[in-house]
Amino acid sequence: MTETLKEKAQLFYDASSLKKEPNRIPVLSNAWAWKIQDAGYTYNQALYSNKTMQSVIDYHCKNYAIAALYDTGFRNPFTITSMLGSDKLYTIDDENFRMNYRDDIVLFYDEDYDALIADPLKFFWGTFIPRKCSKLQEKENGKHYANAVNEMFNFVQSSGKISKIMTNYGVLGCSDGDMPSFLANGLEILFSFMRGIRGTSTDLRRRPEKVKEALKAIDSLFGPKTNSYNNVGHNFNFAWDNGMLFIAHTVLSSKQFGEFYNPYLKTAADFAVKYDKQINMFVEGNSEHLYDYFAELPKGHFTVITELNDVFRMKKELNNVAICGGMTTDLLGKEGGKKECIEYAKKLINELGAGGGYIFSQNKMMTFKNDARSENLKAVCEFVRDYK
Amino acid sequence: MIKMLIGMIKMKSALKKLSNEDLTTYPEGYEKFSNAIKKLGPMGEGLMGTILMMFSLF
Numbered sequence: 364m365t366e367t368l369k370e371k372a373q374l375f376y377d378a379s380s381l382k383k384e385p386n387r388i389p390v391l392s393n394a395w396a397w398k399i400q401d402a403g404y405t406y407n408q409a410l411y412s413n414k415t416m417q418s419v420i421d422y423h424c425k426n427y428a429i430a431a432l433y434d435t436g437f438r439n440p441f442t443i444t445s446m447l448g449s450d451k452l453y454t455i456d457d458e459n460f461r462m463n464y465r466d467d468i469v470l471f472y473d474e475d476y477d478a479l480i481a482d483p484l485k486f487f488w489g490t491f492i493p494r495k496c497s498k499l500q501e502k503e504n505g506k507h508y509a510n511a512v513n514e515m516f517n518f519v520q521s522s523g524k525i526s527k528i529m530t531n532y533g534v535l536g537c538s539d540g541d542m543p544s545f546l547a548n549g550l551e552i553l554f555s556f557m558r559g560i561r562g563t564s565t566d567l568r569r570r571p572e573k574v575k576e577a578l579k580a581i582d583s584l585f586g587p588k589t590n591s592y593n594n595v596g597h598n599f600n601f602a603w604d605n606g607m608l609f610i611a612h613t614v615l616s617s618k619q620f621g622e623f624y625n626p627y628l629k630t631a632a633d634f635a636v637k638y639d640k641q642i643n644m645f646v647e648g649n650s651e652h653l654y655d656y657f658a659e660l661p662k663g664h665f666t667v668i669t670e671l672n673d674v675f676r677m678k679k680e681l682n683n684v685a686i687c688g689g690m691t692t693d694l695l696g697k698e699g700g701k702k703e704c705i706e707y708a709k710k711l712i713n714e715l716g717a718g719g720g721y722i723f724s725q726n727k728m729m730t731f732k733n734d735a736r737s738e739n740l741k742a743v744c745e746f747v748r749d750y751k
Numbered sequence: 752m753i754k755m756l757i758g759m760i761k762m763k764s765a766l767k768k769l770s771n772e773d774l775t776t777y778p779e780g781y782e783k784f785s786n787a788i789k790k791l792g793p794m795g796e797g798l799m800g801t802i803l804m805m806f807s808l809f
Contacts, residue, residue: 444809484803489777492806505774508784509766515805516759547808556808585804 371430375602379641379685381663384719388712389430390747397729398423405457410441413521420525424532428744431535431602446511448497460732471557483580535602543587545607548627549578554611564614596639604640613648635664670727687722695735701742708743723747758792765790
């Protein structure tokens with residue numbers, strides 16, 4: 364019998380709230396740019412066309428027995444950013460199915476700290492955005508702002524169509540858009556979009572107090588707006604209520620995490636308890652050095668979507684959070700690896716799923732072609748759906 | 752719905768009038784742009800936050 368969306372949402376809730384063992388283990392698809400080539404398109408074709416992205420999502424939801432999908436085409440809204448010229452911060456190699464942020468780019472300099480702290484809106488609008496968006500450096504740039512706003516509306520309309528496609532296939536989204544977003548915090552924004560790896564690491568050591576002031580300034584613009592929010596309880600139209608994306612922790616020591624990052628985690632934790640919400644923490648890379656902090660999270664409100672952590676060890680060491688991930692892309696990408704993939708999926712479910720608190724997913728954001736062979740992924744998703 | 756459509760037309764028309772301006776200045780350019788967005792109606796206020804984030808981060 365086909366499960367309804369509500370039944371799938373219940374599977375996620377049961378697994379992540381740690382209240383009971385779900386009837387079966389739900390599958391989260393962690394396919395990002397990978398799904399574009401899998402659907403037969405190039406990155407340029409899909410990222411610059413809302414309609415093609417809809418076809419990509421349609422293909423992915425139709426072909427894989429998944430219960431939820433993280434990236435619904437929002438990660439690289441090039442239809443919008445190309446109107447401003449900031450899409451050129453990425454390099455796309457369609458021949459080899461590769462897409463990368465040009466990591467040599469730093470858009471925030473030493474001398475910018477004081478201006479950002481003094482007036483964040485003035486700094487972002489008058490300095491940072493024009494610096495980042497090449498088309499805004501033209502003298503008569505008003506038309507580019509107008510074009511970008513038009514494309515934003517087209518993008519929103521397309522996102523609505525994608526939601527309908529997912530609903531038709533019984534696939535949940537991962538985040539309730541009506542909830543204040545915890546996705547990007549000041550440190551992540553400084554690290555990923557402004558200062559870069561080297562600059563952030565150096566500044567954290569050499570001028571920590573200045574960084575803290577800068578984070579406050581960034582958060583004043585982009586932090587979650589929780590004042591007027593009053594919806595208590597989990598929204599069963601989604602796999603989780605909201606998510607956090609962790610990348611900057613990869614350059615932080617455990618002590619630095621406590622000083623610069625953990626305050627964000629505490630804010631999210633207080634919110635999750637107050638409003639009884641489920642939050643996924645999408646933690647890129649390895650985060651095993653942060654378990655002391657993760658162990659302090661309130662029980663039954665957080666799911667760690669993990670990449671490189673040893674999930675079996677994680678299950679033993681953290682009993683307050685749910686775990687999502689584990690299926691290695693090394694196996695998923697292996698030619699003739701279907702049987703091996705299914706055996707490993709079985710091991711994951713048997714060892715991590717017992718007693719609840721486990722959601723099946725890949726062990727990294729699937730971006731490159733070799734991250735999975737479609738026949739392996741298909742077989743594994745169907746196996747997990749049917750295995751009880 | 753009709754109010755929203757009217758707001759959308761007003762906003763697009765206001766943005767079109769700014770085509771040849773330099774909107775990167777603050778507060779002048781910012782105010783001109785945000786006033787055009789606010790023609791959308793009550794949604795315009797919230798939209799400015801989304802636009803700021805979209806333009807800055809993506």
